[in-house]
Amino acid sequence: MENKDRNLYKLDELSDYKIASNYSDVRGWKIVDADNRTIGTIDDLWVNKDMQRVVYLDVKADKALMEDSRNEVHQTIASDNGSEFMYRDGDSHLIIPIGSVNINKDTKTVMASGIGYDTFRRTGRYNTQQRFDRNYERAVLRGYYPNENYDNDDTFYSRREFDNRY
Template sequence: MSDIKKNLYYLYELPDYKVASDYSDVRGWEVIDADSRTIGVVDHLLVNKEAERVVYLDVEIDNSLIEDGHNTFQLPVSEGVHQFINKEGANHLIIPIGMANLDGNNKRVTTNHINSSTFAQAQRFKKGDIIDFGYELNVLRHFTGDHTVEESTSSGKQFYDRKEFDISKIRNI
């Protein structure tokens, strides 16, 4: 994670910014996957400063999901494609905001597009690690299953104009 994406910041790194009024600050909300399973809690918000909006939810995931991920790697190759080998202590992952739904009444984040298995196999990072663009691409490809997402789309704000970052631009993901 050496290629630091300068447009991506944790909200706490920008003391001059806050979640805009009329929008939910989802930090602390539970994250429920497509299988209705709680996979973790939103720990931080990653924002694109230029677009002035949140583009990823940084989720601290449950240990149970991590264990599921380990089990996945122990399966024979014939039973599925192995994804990322996560380091010990890596218990965070990011979810593109456009792939999440906010349930303000119950204060939880749901996603209809990512199931437990996909989460378990996603590449994770340790809290405090710098998130680079390569990691963003990996996550996006993993969650969308679209491995054609090219690095050439990495030019600043345009990358976050994808449907996965703003559900308002599409009807269905």
């Protein structure tokens, strides 16, 4: 994706952006599923610059989750044709839509109560040295919410999955 078309940025890349005072900076916090199983640690926040708000949590997957996923084949956008692939070294991050989590400020924990551990285990990862595109976003969202349609780009970030309850 060329810069002129780029809309998503990591918060760490945006020196002129900061988290509003009424929101928690969840970077470094643990994220768990509904059964309190560790998914990973929030590494950064993906910001939609047009909307000026966070749309994804960037999660560094927990070592146990990665080991559970190792040597499994997953459907993600790894090449232009979207074929299946084996995880490569460095593919250790995943994205979670901000509207899919609840934040507990007291325990400094983020809970993805509607997405189970096995779903996270199967979710396509990306390498932080590379950018992901809309096809990757769609593939991940379909993994989390298989009965939804994510084809309309005009309303893509207007969905409940991106509701900024955070």
